[in-house]
Amino acid sequence: MRPSQRQPDEMRAVSLERGVVKYAEGSCFVKFGETHVLVTASLEERLPPWLKGQGKGWVTAEYGMLPRATHSRTRREAASGKQGGRTVEIQRLIGRSVRTIVDLQALGERQITIDCDVIQADGGTRTASITGAWVALADCLAWMKTRDMFKTDAKVLRDHVAAVSCGVFRGTAVLDLDYAEDSEADTDANFVMTGSGNIIEVQGTAEKEPFSEEQLLALLALARKGTGKLIELQKMAIG
Amino acid sequence: MRPSQRQPDEMRAVSLERGVVKYAEGSCFVKFGETHVLVTASLEERLPPWLKGQGKGWVTAEYGMLPRATHSRTRREAASGKQGGRTVEIQRLIGRSVRTIVDLQALGERQITIDCDVIQADGGTRTASITGAWVALADCLAWMKTRDMFKTDAKVLRDHVAAVSCGVFRGTAVLDLDYAEDSEADTDANFVMTGSGNIIEVQGTAEKEPFSEEQLLALLALARKGTGKLIELQKMAIG
């Protein structure tokens, strides 16, 4: 029934490849099927002005798409002179998601910037970005730990975070929408969840018809299953 | 327990005043307590380029805050040269919310722009905006109907839409957060709902600790109550 022949609760093939960019303190090339995102985590010894002197650090994110990541070429945001609304919305979501699972006090007065650049887009770029961001972030924090940048017993990375989209496609709740499904779905929801199955962020949108509490719960159940599997893959990735 | 002395399921005083700007086809001055937003609906006989020739209309929204709507003055976005990330995120949410309940085919090849300008901000500006936007939109469509701009039996406005924020404040789920609560809440969720209690959009964010399915459902129950009341007020407003 799904264009991709997948079962309703079946994700696309997911891979998380670490250390793909040699300069970054952490990096991950994440694939959710044909959606490919390069994620880097960059450590900088500086802070946004409003945070200075509070003994805390910061984690933020930026998102971009290469012009030909999509079916037809989209205009380069650097050339058009600003980031579009969709870009801004997505990078704020990624930033909030990874920030929640970091102990900013333990991080110290430093900033980690997560850059998510979409090489190829086939639906779910924001959820792939968040899932890969955790791996890049974990590697960045490990790099720092090796260099004794934290107090001995600090637990800077407090939890896993992974994200997946679910939606109602032709009347059925399905997991991990690809572009063909996404563009036709009645409802589309992105769930950002922790290792323990709690919710960091939920964003559900009725693309056509408003949805019911029951449908929301059905999507949530799929998302819990999906993020559970993604977190297993994260654990395997960082070995 | 709440700084405002309200019960957990008690909203602030809400008022919806119509026809406040004489040129606009529809307008509403909405107050959620000390949060005051001026909403206008503007009809234009033009369309975004990518929609031309499809026999459909468009509804979009823009959001802004007057510089001194807030405790301390914020920089005017027109002067800084771009809309900030928060502004972009909010106006996209408002646009999606009102678009969902309009039959774009029946609207015809025209655009309605909803402008939401915050005069005074005390938490919940986006939910007040959406709730007032429905009134301005309803008046705009009524203005058009009077001028025979629709087919006789067209039902352009398909449903009500109202929005409210809920959150977990000091361990308790509460309805309609004001600024004092919002800045301290563990979890903050915005619900955009229809007259029949279905969900158009849900955005829940763990500000501090990830939240559980049970908490999400508790917030949803409050939101259903709150939006139900808001929709009653909308009905009274348009008389």
Added chain:
Amino acid sequence: MRPSQRQPDEMRAVSLERGVVKYAEGSCFVKFGETHVLVTASLEERLPPWLKGQGKGWVTAEYGMLPRATHSRTRREAASGKQGGRTVEIQRLIGRSVRTIVDLQALGERQITIDCDVIQADGGTRTASITGAWVALADCLAWMKTRDMFKTDAKVLRDHVAAVSCGVFRGTAVLDLDYAEDSEADTDANFVMTGSGNIIEVQGTAEKEPFSEEQLLALLALARKGTGKLIELQKMAIG
């Protein structure tokens, strides 16, 4: 003869409502007939870089129009990425006008920003803004005085300032042009005047035919009458 049936030397109904925005140190909602402007005065403990360390303060102004303040919707300047030429010209005029009547030395090293946001425009938005700005500014200075921010005998506010437009409409000099008159007038002049009837700024423009010294003097006489009345209203407003 005037579209509004007013006598040549008759102003529109003017109202000056104080304290309309709760966070601002001073505010005024000013109406010149159907022209409605919200003015706030914001105190900030900072200065433009080029003024630092001179023991003086600064008063500046910004101006904006809500997109649907006008007959047809105008594009939001925050969205178009810059303030238009008309906006820049007007806010510089407002800034100069209020700055002239403040003793910047007595103000001390602080900045007061006057924000004038047009809610509804029917001609004369800049003169209404200046007239309302005086009220907001007076309240802001009173707020500061209450908090002992000035030397005991300082006279920070040196005079009143009010402004009105005059023009030659169908051959007759008339006071306080509304939009219908303004768009048809031969000559249009804005006068910014003090309580003693002196001139702070005069800007006269021949919209169609150059005007003579006699016409300029006739407009000035009307303006003196108009600003005299406006200053009486200011005195009543601050009671």
Added chain:
Amino acid sequence: MRPSQRQPDEMRAVSLERGVVKYAEGSCFVKFGETHVLVTASLEERLPPWLKGQGKGWVTAEYGMLPRATHSRTRREAASGKQGGRTVEIQRLIGRSVRTIVDLQALGERQITIDCDVIQADGGTRTASITGAWVALADCLAWMKTRDMFKTDAKVLRDHVAAVSCGVFRGTAVLDLDYAEDSEADTDANFVMTGSGNIIEVQGTAEKEPFSEEQLLALLALARKGTGKLIELQKMAIG
């Protein structure tokens, strides 16, 4: 008494040199003492969108200063990404001034753009620009006439226009302020006048103390004398 040793009613040496840029349809290098401005008039067979199809033309102006036209280098506006408030204000004044003396109907559906670029600034750049603009404009219209672009009997250029600044300097009304006077003057007024001594635009500003009607009239009398002389020079320039 004046730093320049000039009499109160004495202008600086003025020169108007035509044909200084070979591509422009009209051009003038204007000097008011040490203030040097290069003015060009460019004819284009296009119109601003809002004027199309009305059988009328348009005259507009742009103004700029070379970075080292001033005592210390000012930032290049092309590099800072926008025209400053002063630039916008001045170019709008120049545009209005020259537009008033052109019969836009007779001009036909074309646009003439006046570019005023300040090579060296010593006060009065806007008045020098307007005075030189008339010469460049006259040459542009003559160029068009030679090519039979107007109806036989059309009188496209309806009048002269010239401008001069006057001010109250150390208590005395003086004509044509240079930078040393301008930065110290109590009152500064720019007058744009026609050949017949009528006023196209007057902009008077109290830099320190509000000024009286008598002072305004004294400045106007000086301005009439000054612009009279400038118009004589224009007549000599176009031979």
Added chain:
Amino acid sequence: MRPSQRQPDEMRAVSLERGVVKYAEGSCFVKFGETHVLVTASLEERLPPWLKGQGKGWVTAEYGMLPRATHSRTRREAASGKQGGRTVEIQRLIGRSVRTIVDLQALGERQITIDCDVIQADGGTRTASITGAWVALADCLAWMKTRDMFKTDAKVLRDHVAAVSCGVFRGTAVLDLDYAEDSEADTDANFVMTGSGNIIEVQGTAEKEPFSEEQLLALLALARKGTGKLIELQKMAIG
């Protein structure tokens, strides 16, 4: 002697991988050692306005660097609101280089955009971009030929183009500078050459000391050798 232990006339390991992005009409992932660039060629049925109706096509290029392609993170150009000077300079060079070897008449009224995005930068990103661009372009033209978009006998791709940098490093002329060499070199020259050894573009810069004709010729000889080898690799890549 070279930090990389290479011989003076020895290039880094070069690889040209085709078809790496599924949507683009042509693509190439090019590696010059640790410098990695993703190049796509996008066909669009549109033209820059100034070229319309001339029966000719256009080839242009854009260049970007992912923020963490470099040792320390560089600011994202989309976020800073404009492309920097270096970016502009490089993308213009790439555009000119590939445009020269395409028969724009035979291409027809279409535009091909070459996007070069640097994933990892270790010197020579512009030369790697040009070399990879040829492969992406060749594939794009082959894709078009398969779809009968050209006249039967059209030879749209007229030649190969490849580029390499050479420089004087510690007194010796060396081929294909990496970052360690580039940042220390006395002279740095980029050569863009054809299959027959002719020059499309040469850009030589004295980083420290001016260089002589003899040195230029020594660099040119190295470049001819290097581009010869690169063109062999291009031939192997397109099989």
Added chain:
Amino acid sequence: MRPSQRQPDEMRAVSLERGVVKYAEGSCFVKFGETHVLVTASLEERLPPWLKGQGKGWVTAEYGMLPRATHSRTRREAASGKQGGRTVEIQRLIGRSVRTIVDLQALGERQITIDCDVIQADGGTRTASITGAWVALADCLAWMKTRDMFKTDAKVLRDHVAAVSCGVFRGTAVLDLDYAEDSEADTDANFVMTGSGNIIEVQGTAEKEPFSEEQLLALLALARKGTGKLIELQKMAIG
């Protein structure tokens, strides 16, 4: 054979006029035939942030064209909100060229900005700019020396720098292309050279057909002749 009737190795009439702008520490109005550029050198006691505290100075350049320097009016970059690609490319070239011949250590922690503004453009604006820049720079350094800003024996200006364009026009190598030749040339190369005939920068571009080593050498020989003559003129100019 050349449109200008010049011999292949004949430059246009060149003039270098010093001291043309009274505020600048150094200035030169340079003419290469009908190409006229005003160059100023401005000394500032500040540095780009990344250079602070290294005991070295900086020399940089900006370039602009007045809107009507060209056959048809080009849009003012200050109005369009950014410098175009061609402008950026040229000003970077000028900056590198003059920086190379200044001893930045001896200059001390100061910045000299070279502004090149094209008054009239007839080909070769960048080479005229560089040639004139040397004169303005020399005068600026002399101005500083007079004020004892350098160590006694410092040799801040290490060499001359001049630039000229050469090209292959209708099969013949010619010196100093004007616009008529430039727009038709097969190959166009700009050479920036020192007093001793060495190369600071070479930029050769095949406008139509790739060019050979022999052609490059022929152009270089012409350029050496041309820059030799320009440097003689520089010596005469600074007397």
